[in-house]
Amino acid sequence: MAEEVSSASAASTQSGTKIFGRRAELDLIHESLRCSECSGILIEGEIGVGKTLLARTTFEDRSDAIWIRGDRVHQNVEFGVFGLLVDLDGDPSTLLGRIVSRLTSTRAPRAVFVDDAHLLDSRSQEILTGLASVGSIRLVAMSRTNTDDGLIPFSALVEDHVLQHLVLGPLPREDYRSMIEHRLGHIVSQAVVDIVDFHSKRNPGRLIELLEYTGRRSRFLMRRGVWILDGLDIDYDARARDYARIGLGDHSPKETEALELVVLAGEVELATLITAGLGEAADELVAAGELKIDPRRGQIYEAVENHTSDTIRYTTPTGRSREWFDFIDACGDAPSEWAQTVRAEWGLICGAEISESRTIEAALIAARLGDWHRAMRLIAVIPTERMGPHDLFAFALLYCGCNKIPLGLDLVAHGVRTACCAQLVVDSLVVWMNRAFSTMSPALRLADFRTALERLQHDGDGHPGTGVDAEFGLRLLDRVAAVVAEGRPLTVDVFDGLSHESAAPGNFHLLDTMLHATDMLDSGLTVEALALLESTQTEFHFESTGVLHLIMLRGRTLLQLGRIAEAKEMMTALPIHDIAYLSARSGPVDLLWAQTHLLEGNLPGAMKALRAAIESLAYWNQGTQLAIALAEAEYAASRVGTPAEADDLHARFDELPVTAVYHEYRRALVLRTTARAIRTGEPRYEHELRRRLREAEADGAAAIVVLIRLHLFLHFDEIAPEAMCEAAAHGTGREFDIVGRLGAALRNADRAALTALAEEYGPSMPDLAGRCIALAARFGAHGVQNRGSGGRLAELTAREKQISALIVAGRSNAEIALELGVRVRTVEGHTYRLFRKLGVERREQVAEAMRNSEGRMRA
Incomplete structure (x- = not known):
């Protein structure tokens, strides 16, 4: 949490004008100076943690306080720290009295702030200890934890409860991110936070030094208002x-x-x-x-x-x-x-x-x-x-993972042309499928794989019996070629009948697992998908981009099952602090944080994380998760009323290659279709959504059915209790739970159940909460039997009448908001109340309800 402060000290000037993550500590210092049971506080911590800034902030709030500072020069002079308060060269016999008089010259005990207290001479410590012990002064002492002699000054006063004790440690993670963003002035990606955290140990002073004196202009790259980490640069300058x-x-x-x-x-x-x-x-x-x-x-x-x-x-x-x-x-x-x-x-x-x-x-x-x-x-x-084909392939994987894609694919191409076994060719094909669908690398095309496999089929395998054979590779290649020719995303059906062959190489099984897990998530088999991901993860004891995506997909599954704490633990655990690895994991982790923030109702935090995820994923060519990131961001931007940003995200999605490997691609299509409908109000997007609903119902994509049912309820005013209950019965996870409970509550006109849903999901889904509250109120006012009876026109407010006329004219909520100069959310609130009063459920019913109400009023 940040608090605005001002400071005249050099320390606070260097630290900026904000204090991050120290509100409780600042309150404790203030309280120690008011407490009747103690005489102040000892603030302990490493250099840079903010001891001086916190104390200086408190000092400037007090008009009668004294600030003194120990140093190595005065450490060898008795009472040397008081040299600016009294004349040390005066009469030695009166020196002690003059110091005490200066420190206690006010009616109420004066606050004495001692910076670098570990550098005080022993006599100065004695006099301050004595005055604090009898309550003649209020003492705020700041000391480094690691002192030359190993002794912390005034620790005896802490043991005697004369002073309170505050040990400043690292900043909390979220406050640390806020501090970095404040210093850099823009959103920062997870990798930037990770690398600064790693080198500074979340010490604010070290953070400032690192950002000021390291080569951040080449290390951190600005992409559309987001700082991302340059994983190819590791240089620190001499000052750092x-x-x-x-x-x-x-x-x-x-x-x-x-x-x-x-x-x-x-x-x-x-x-x-x-x-x-x-x-x-x-x-x-x-x-x-x-x-x-x-x-x-x-x-x-x-x-x-x-x-x-x-x-x-x-x-x-x-x-x-x-x-x-x-x-x-x-x-x-x-x-x-x-x-x-x-x-x-x-x-x-x-x-x-x-x-x-x-x-x-x-x-x-x-x-x-x-x-x-x-x-x-x-x-x-x-x-x-001088490298063999297998060594070349290993290094190609490394370069591809670190975004040196052209060099990596050149090495893959050389490895394919000199391949000694079919397994190497198939592994290379999987890498190419993940990395080169969009670019069709000049160094490597589908024909090169076919040439290599046919050569091995004719000449024989250099490692017979140790992997897949050329026939396996050619069957896989034929299926991949069909996907490329049809121009469609790569889906799990490409591996049908091939994935169970035990000799299939590891990269093949890794990609097959990801596609199967995504298919299971679409089908509502969330628990089963998690089991698959966890069992497969244990098979891979190395870090690669593929394994990284597998881990992140597991995090997504945990979130859908409501196991947020486990997902957070996975996101914050760093197996390695390599700068290239941190860069590669940044986009996927930011995407997971965005989804976590959405579940917790932190929409601003989610939007920042989504922006960071998109730029990192795009820069590091991690298209696997870019589609869902763009769609999540477009949907969120449409909900908060930033149409220009949403349109830009929509256009960036359209630029993605259709033929590629994607996580949750069908979910992404639903999100962006709904987002477009919210922004434009055009009926064709609702029709498209209903077409996707029919397709999902036909092929058993239960999670997609549930998602669309939820969107139809939230954004298209559709109440279909039986269809909701039916959809929710075919899967597990958060959205299945919401739709199932919602369907049952609507079917039974259960006000209590609707209210409970609103209370539970209000922070994370205010649109759902608003709908539930409005419907609960309507059920209470009219009862189930009156849902279609029509309300009285006289009950409508002037704004509701205005909005009803615009609805009858065919305007969308977004268009109404623009015309009236209000937020879309405000229009939605008026619409819900309007529907409740008129007793209707859909926009096309408003005109008839208005006519019926007017007729009754005239009669």
Whole structure:
């Protein structure tokens, strides 16, 4: 939560004019100065967490307060901190009295704010402690957590309950995002939040340093008002490294050596650290959170990846780095896969002899672990002409995942032309299906796959019995070619009869699983889709764009089942902090956050997340989820009355290639059709929606049927209780629950059930709540038997009569809102009340009801 503040201090000027996520802490500081049971507060925290800003904000609200600040110069002078308050060179015998008099010269206890209290001399601490203990002053002391001597000043007063204690930690995630957006001035994608969070540990001061002094102009890219992360840039400038060195300076020389060694090596065994004389120092670093111990492999010390570790790798002198490398290399330990990749790159940087095979193996491990950028740095030193087809394909996957699509597809093309087995060709075909339908890469076309498969069919497979054969590949290729010729989206039927062949390669099964899960979601088999996704996810123990999309589809399924907490946990868990991986996951995660915000009724947050998702997905060529993101955004923009933005989103959807792999494509078509109807009021969009309803009913797409039934009720004034109940009986999930309960309530004219629905879904679906409340009121006023009887014209307000005339004239709600100069939501509210009074259910019934009411009034 943000609060406007003003500040004259340098610290607050640097931090901006807003305090984020600290309202409760600010209130506690104010309360400590009013409390009759204490004499103030000790504020503790790392450098940059906002101690000074919070205290300065409180200080400026008090006219009689005193601000003093400890520093290393005055630390060696008795009472040195009071040099600006009294003359320290005056009579020494009266110095103590003059200080006390200056601090206590007001009738009420004066508030004394002490910044950097850990740098006070002992005599100054004594006098402030004594005055606070007897209540002669109110003390607000700010201290760093890690002090030179390990002692926190005034901690005894906290133990004696003289001072309250406030420990400032990292900012909450949402407040941190708000702070980043405030500093950058635009919406930020999830990847921007993730990378700044990772390097700053959500410390506000570090955030400001990173945004001011890193190469953000090349790292963060502006796309239509959204900052997205440039996953191909990892450079920090010297000033950012200087800031990281502030923390490194807090360590003893032995601790610095231990930290440097473990960071460079990735992990180090305890025995090795003891040999180097750094065992105790490593334990101190673990206690401080700078290193960690692997719980699965006791006595293994691991590096904590953050901006400090990056700084160490950048700035360690080559000579010392090589010395440490030779020492670790000679120890003969068994490093984890991640440590193997770190050490291979370390050896290349410091000039050690690293074989090509070791480098390739390290790069493949890094790619599998999601450490994509390190993998690219490793393979950059290996000539691709010496790689075999399978290695080429692995690196092609890496480049495609990191948005180097042309290079990735060039490598795929080379791999296909030199393929030694059909499995490699089929894997390459799946990659091409995911990435190149829209571009038809010049380096690779369907004919190239056919040529390769026919060659292998004729010459024989280089790995017989270890994968699919050429006949399998040709059957799949024929089906893909048919989809391309027909110009339709890729659906699960392409894999019918092929997906159960056990020899089918992993990428094939991955895509098949995604298409099957999407089909199950469309069919209302939400629980079954989740089971499929979870079982398949355990088969893939590596990070790739495909696995990433599988995880995100699982999150979408969790949300439909109302398991929001699990979905949030999945979205916030980061398996790796690689900048390229964070960039790739940004769009899918932002889309999930948008859907979460919609479920929680946070429409502004949802719109921001949708905008971020769309730009990240578009930039990183992740068309799989772009269709549903554009449709969700268009529908949301239409509901909040921003037609120009909705039209732009509609046009961007139209530019998508029809022949592609998409998540929830049918749902996307329903959302954008409804959105268009809301904006234009044209009957053809309602007709299109009803056509899609018939198609969905015919092929068993129960979730699409339920969605359309809900939209017809919300936006087209259709009340069809029996059809709603029938549709809801064929699936599970949130929308099935809503439509089923709604249908039963409407069928039974159950006011209590409608009211309960309105209360439950009011925050997330105000349009549903409004309809339910209006219908509940109508049922109470007229009873079931009067639903079609027509109300009295005299009951209508002037605005309702005006709107009824426009409805009779054929105007849509959007057109009425534009003509009357009000919001669409306002018109909808008037329309609901109008329908209730007239006793009608659809717009075309208004004219007849008005005529009937006028006739009765004349009679």
